Amino acid sequence: MREHDHDEPRPGEALRVRTVFISDLHLGTPGCQARALLAFLRDTECETLYLVGDIIDGWQLRRSWYWPQAHNDVVQKLLRKARKGTRVIFVPGNHDEFARRYAEHNFGGIDVVEDAMHVTADGRRLWVTHGDHFDGVIQCARWLAVLGDRAYEFTLKVNRWLNSARARLGLPYWSLSKYLKHKVKRAVSYVGDFEAAVAREARRRGADGVVCGHIHHAEMRMIDGVLYCNDGDWVESLTALVEHHDGRLEIIDRGTPSIVTVARPARVEHLPPAEPVAVPEPVAAAASH
Numbered sequence: 001m002r003e004h005d006h007d008e009p010r011p012g013e014a015l016r017v018r019t020v021f022i023s024d025l026h027l028g029t030p031g032c033q034a035r036a037l038l039a040f041l042r043d044t045e046c047e048t049l050y051l052v053g054d055i056i057d058g059w060q061l062r063r064s065w066y067w068p069q070a071h072n073d074v075v076q077k078l079l080r081k082a083r084k085g086t087r088v089i090f091v092p093g094n095h096d097e098f099a100r101r102y103a104e105h106n107f108g109g110i111d112v113v114e115d116a117m118h119v120t121a122d123g124r125r126l127w128v129t130h131g132d133h134f135d136g137v138i139q140c141a142r143w144l145a146v147l148g149d150r151a152y153e154f155t156l157k158v159n160r161w162l163n164s165a166r167a168r169l170g171l172p173y174w175s176l177s178k179y180l181k182h183k184v185k186r187a188v189s190y191v192g193d194f195e196a197a198v199a200r201e202a203r204r205r206g207a208d209g210v211v212c213g214h215i216h217h218a219e220m221r222m223i224d225g226v227l228y229c230n231d232g233d234w235v236e237s238l239t240a241l242v243e244h245h246d247g248r249l250e251i252i253d254r255g256t257p258s259i260v261t262v263a264r265p266a267r268v269e270h271l272p273p274a275e276p277v278a279v280p281e282p283v284a285a286a287a288s289h
Contacts, residue, residue, distance in 0.1 A: 015044045015252070018121055019243035023052035023130065023213025024233035026095065027071045028061040031235045034070035040240065040254055041077045049086050050118070051078070051110075052213045052231060053093025053130025060095075082109030091115055093130035093214060117207065122247030124208040126229070127201075131212035134197040195230075199223035211241060218251050 026032045060066065082088040088110045092099040103114045115129040194215055202210035209227030218232030218239040229249060232239030238254040 013043070015242070016245075017044070017046050017242040018245045018247075019048045019050065019118065020044060020046045021050045021052055021128070021211050021229075021231045021241040021243075022234065023093065023231050024054040024216055024235060025051075025074070026054055026057040026060070026233075026235050027074060028057040028066055029235075030066060032057075032071065033234050033238055034068070034074050036238050036254055037234045038070065038074055038077060040238075040252075041074070041081070044240075044242075046086060046242070048118075049078075049081060049088045050116070050128055050211070051088065051090045052128060052211060053091055053132070054095040054213065054233075055090065055093075056099075057095045058098050078110070079108045087111070089113060089116055089128075091128055091130055094132035094135075117205075118211070120243055120247040120249070121245060124227070124247065125206070126209045126211050126227070127205055127207040128211045129198070131194065131198055131214035131230075134194055134201065135214065195219070195223060195228050199226040199228045202226050202228075218253070220249065220251055 022037075025034075025037060027034065078088060090099065090110050090112045091114070092103075092112065099112055100114065102112045105112050115127065118126045118128050120126060198210050198212050203224070203226050207226070209229060211229045211231065213231055213233065215230065216233040216236060217230055218237050218241075219228065219230045220241070221228055227249075229241050229251075231241040232251070236255075240252045240254075242250050242252055244250065
């Protein structure tokens, strides 16, 4: 899959796309980059917006309450988009699993579903799921997942302190947790196993690809004939997956350093288009987990 340079819209200039996928906002935690997310939502217009899990961090809020105005502004922006005609579809994750009991309901114009099957403009079927069902740690040792979550939270605190010091020295932003993920062999193996498991399930469901989140690692590549897309997160990488009006998929990177408006070249996915078909509305897929 080739990478191509792409000029993201300048501040104040709207990015107009068919579909946007975002996940792992973790509203309710100090690590959430709410202001950057709000700027992205203001700059982006779409027909359908998928919230692919871990939008609100219920785990953290149960431990201690943290809800600044910027987080409230994000929620209000999402509700406003729904009121103005954007179809907003919420697929809960493990950190906001409390919302799963309300699947097939609509709140404030936002549809809550267990998972969904999205059909692109060029006729490809993409299974949309948060992905935590394919995380062996969460499924088999929840206590270890909670412990890992606290360790990750501590790493983010160290990261904020470190980058505050780097900023005073005139140095650019640097992600400690992202560095550790790439250096620790077990973390790399975990990511690979997760991606392969999600792609296998998408194939079993008859989908051409999958869109997920959960592991905070934006990626788009083919895995055994299945298009694997991870939209990343809004804690560190500040990424989103978008579908253009011709069906092309692209990872938008609003990442480091977040105080600078110049973005990295985005990854654009180019595959032979499928035969044109009538495109139905996104529908909830039958859950098998």
